[in-house]
Amino acid sequence: MTTVFKRPRALSDTPFHYCPGCTHGIIHRLTAEAIDETGVLDRTVGVASVGCSVFSYKYFDCDMQQAAHGRAPAVATGIKRVLPDTIVFTYQGDGDLASIGTAEIVHAAARAENITVIFVNNAIYGMTSGQMAPTTLLGQKTATSPTGRCVEANGYPIQISEMLATLAGSAYIARVSTHNAKHVLQARRAVIKAFDVQQKKQGFSLVEVLSTCPVNWGMAPREALRWMEDHMIPAYPLGEFCAPKEGQTHA
Amino acid sequence: MGKILMKGNDALAEAAIRAGCRAYFGYPITPQNEIPAYMAAHLPEHGGVFLQAESEVAAINMVYGAAGAGARVMTSSSSPGISLKQEGISYIAGAELPCVIVNIMRAGPGLGGIHPSQGDYFQAVKGGGHGDYRMIVLAPASVQEMADMARQAFVLAEKWNNPVMILGDGILGQMMEPVEFTDQPLPAVEKPWATSGAKGRRPNLVNSLDIVPESLEQRNLALMRKYERIRQEEMDWEEVAADDADIFVVAYGTAARAAKSAVDIARREGIRAGLIRPISLYPFPDHPLAKAAERQIPLLVVEMSSGQMVEDVRLAAQGRTTVYLHHRMGGMVPTPQEIAEELAKGCGKKVQS
Numbered sequence: 001m002t003t004v005f006k007r008p009r010a011l012s013d014t015p016f017h018y019c020p021g022c023t024h025g026i027i028h029r030l031t032a033e034a035i036d037e038t039g040v041l042d043r044t045v046g047v048a049s050v051g052c053s054v055f056s057y058k059y060f061d062c063d064m065q066q067a068a069h070g071r072a073p074a075v076a077t078g079i080k081r082v083l084p085d086t087i088v089f090t091y092q093g094d095g096d097l098a099s100i101g102t103a104e105i106v107h108a109a110a111r112a113e114n115i116t117v118i119f120v121n122n123a124i125y126g127m128t129s130g131q132m133a134p135t136t137l138l139g140q141k142t143a144t145s146p147t148g149r150c151v152e153a154n155g156y157p158i159q160i161s162e163m164l165a166t167l168a169g170s171a172y173i174a175r176v177s178t179h180n181a182k183h184v185l186q187a188r189r190a191v192i193k194a195f196d197v198q199q200k201k202q203g204f205s206l207v208e209v210l211s212t213c214p215v216n217w218g219m220a221p222r223e224a225l226r227w228m229e230d231h232m233i234p235a236y237p238l239g240e241f242c243a244p245k246e247g248q249t250h251a
Numbered sequence: 252m253g254k255i256l257m258k259g260n261d262a263l264a265e266a267a268i269r270a271g272c273r274a275y276f277g278y279p280i281t282p283q284n285e286i287p288a289y290m291a292a293h294l295p296e297h298g299g300v301f302l303q304a305e306s307e308v309a310a311i312n313m314v315y316g317a318a319g320a321g322a323r324v325m326t327s328s329s330s331p332g333i334s335l336k337q338e339g340i341s342y343i344a345g346a347e348l349p350c351v352i353v354n355i356m357r358a359g360p361g362l363g364g365i366h367p368s369q370g371d372y373f374q375a376v377k378g379g380g381h382g383d384y385r386m387i388v389l390a391p392a393s394v395q396e397m398a399d400m401a402r403q404a405f406v407l408a409e410k411w412n413n414p415v416m417i418l419g420d421g422i423l424g425q426m427m428e429p430v431e432f433t434d435q436p437l438p439a440v441e442k443p444w445a446t447s448g449a450k451g452r453r454p455n456l457v458n459s460l461d462i463v464p465e466s467l468e469q470r471n472l473a474l475m476r477k478y479e480r481i482r483q484e485e486m487d488w489e490e491v492a493a494d495d496a497d498i499f500v501v502a503y504g505t506a507a508r509a510a511k512s513a514v515d516i517a518r519r520e521g522i523r524a525g526l527i528r529p530i531s532l533y534p535f536p537d538h539p540l541a542k543a544a545e546r547q548i549p550l551l552v553v554e555m556s557s558g559q560m561v562e563d564v565r566l567a568a569q570g571r572t573t574v575y576l577h578h579r580m581g582g583m584v585p586t587p588q589e590i591a592e593e594l595a596k597g598c599g600k601k602v603q604s
Contacts, residue, residue, distance in 0.1 A: 017330035040448075042448055042449055043448035043450065044448065044449060045320065046445045047316070054460065057456055061454060062448075062449055063447065063448060063454050063455045063456075064446065064448035064455075064456050064457070064458075064459040065315070065316060065446055065456075065458070066346075066456070066457065066460050066506050067312065067315070067316075067342075068312060068338055068339065068342050071309070071312035071339070074304065074308075074309040074310075074312035074313050074315075075312050075313070075315055075316035075319075076316060077309075077313050077315035077316060077324075078274070078276065078312065078314060078315060078317035078318075078319075078320065078324075079316040079317065079319065079320040081300045081302060081317065081448065082272065082273070082300055082312070082317045082320050082322035082324070083320050083321075083322075084275050085448075086320075086447065086448050103305050103306055104305070104308075104312070107304075107305035107309065110599025112406075118357070134431070153486040156342070166378070170290070175412055177516065187582055237592075
């Protein structure tokens with residue numbers, strides 16, 4: 001008998017707490033596969049954030065630190081600077097990274113901090129039950145934008161990847177999606193590349209992964225995947241926004 | 252080695268490096284700027300990491316990350332910046348990470364001023380951030396103590412896996428005095444809990460989160476037991492002219508320097524005054540104060556704040572003696588003469604000036 005599919009070594013044998021239809025589980029798996037693929041598990045330190053992924057330290061089977069809301073890039077900086085041979089990644093949602101943690105993520109990128117950020121964008125605050133996020137789409141109804149996000153009151157969604165790609169310290173910035181198998185495989189390649197960039201000391205790497213939140217979007221899982229494809233991708237176009245040139249190093 | 256004339260902030264930074272501090276994260280703010288400048292100039296030559304963070308918030312979280320990774324790490328700031336660090340300090344206390352935080356206090360509230368103050372006493376000794384936790388707090392009163400306590404702070408931080416704050420002020424940071432350094436390196440401490448990559452062992456976790464109330468209460472109780480042991484072992488104070496004292500002045504830091512001179516003035520006037528100087532502000536040295544209170548010796552508390560430590564002095568005295576306050580604020584420093592006059596009042600006398 002041949003094993004064709006198994007749990008990555010970088011994932012612990014712990015059931016996820018995520019809601020049915022949420023794509024966090026897929027993104028955890030992609031991150032773990034990238035750690036396996038690059039062969040760095042025993043020198044990897046992950047940083048969990050605050051939000052739905054607050055318990056991600058239970059799932060990644062490597063050394064982990066749990067960071068305060070939005071501060072994961074600063075915590076990761078502290079780790080990476082004193083232990084430059086470790087592979088350091090953060091796993092952050094859009095409330096954490098794009099709202100309360102904007103200063104930390106912008107300056108980690110500007111410093112060419114040699115860390116990898118997995119940025120999960122589901123356009124809403126999940127853990128705290130569906131409030132408007134900086135990434136919430138115009139017109140999208142949430143607990144704190146009950147009639148839909150409007151420009152007059154709430155301004156525009158933040159495109160983190162495009163913004164960070166303008167910084168010279170960013171080595172690899174990509175936005176990917178998880179709405180179907182083809183895109184999951186593309187996302188897998190992007191996450192592996194981000195870890196590879198760090199291993200080659202090429203600078204700051206971030207993969208923005210579009211993700212669903214069926215419960216707080218008020219949709220069935222399949223409907224949520226469709227909504228992500230139809231509404232989120234137009235607002236958050238997929239692609240690589242910057243990639244290191246051959247032989248480029250920052251460190 | 253002999254004595255060197257140095258600024259308090261520089262002496263503290265030099266002593267920290269000699270104690271094996273190999274990582275510093277900070278953000279500019281007056282009157283502590285000599286500390287990051289000294290670290291930027293000298294840490295790299297010892298193989299250490301200096302990083303100017305984008306904010307005090309980021310700096311303290313870098314300290315969290317580096318401490319969790321096993322480094323001997325510190326940060327420094329001044330009052331408004333220390334307010335910004337409170338969230339991170341709470342997480343560090345919750346995760347039980349060793350680190351040193353220096354507060355070179357300036358006057359507040361708000362942006363206040365840049366002159367010396369002791370207005371952050373409550374914030375330092377009562378917790379400061381959210382949740383139930385304590386820092387160990389040391390109060391230097393000379394440039395020599397700025398250096399000695401930098402070293403002692405790392406010893407205590409690593410002994411108790413707890414944040415330690417050095418609570419100085421603008422005068423202690425800026426003034427120059429002769430200082431002597433020890434060449435004795437601080438031994439490395441085993442940190443088997445550090446997140447340094449899980450090669451050949453189970454993964455480590457640095458964390459303050461525990462959403463099960465039954466289990467979080469056990470963590471809280473364990474922290475309380477630790478703080479109680481810290482109270483038993485780490486109380487520190489100085490007594491001056493205490494043996495025959497009819498009245499004590501109680502002061503720490505810069506205020507204690509003026510108080511010490513005031514004791515001399517008072518003694519020349521025939522007032523048998525003494526000084527009790529708390530050196531550890533947490534744990535607060537209530538033993539000598541309780542002893543004085545039992546003998547009904549009046550206690551004059553002198554502070555550069557609205558009167559914060561005086562509350563802890565009253566708790567220690569438990570109503571058994573008179574506790575009264577003399578204080579200056581806003582960056583003003585009490586003079587020995589005005590303290591001596593207060594001592595005289597406490598004994599029903601007058602000082603001839």
